[in-house]
Amino acid sequence: MADFVDGTAxxxxxxxxxxxxxxxxxxxxxxxxxxxxxxYGNGPEQIARWARSRDGREVLSCAGIDPNERVVTGLMEFV
Incomplete structure (x- = not known):
């Protein structure tokens, strides 16, 4: 049992x-x-393109962030 707890931790x-x-x-x-x-003045468009891409959605979800449109809008506003 202790091995299971150690493995889970x-x-x-x-x-x-x-x-x-x-x-x-x-x-x-x-x-x-x-x-x-x-x-160049195109930062929000760049982050939106990345966040909507397949790789961007995968990275966001692996980071624990739900890759939805609200998140993309928030990233654009941050930039």
Missing amino acids: FNHEQGNRARKLFAAVVLAALDDAIADDKK
Whole structure:
């Protein structure tokens, strides 16, 4: 029984680490969009295109963020 509890705790911790890693990828995408906004003025469009893409939706969901249109709008407003 103790092995099961240790294994479950380990898996939970690994899941949290993976979620934090994907959250860092979301933050990097936001950083890139902010840089594009300062340089070219198209940051909100860039982050919206990324968040609506297949890869963007996958990264958002792995980060624990529901990839819906409300989230995309919030990301655009943030940039």
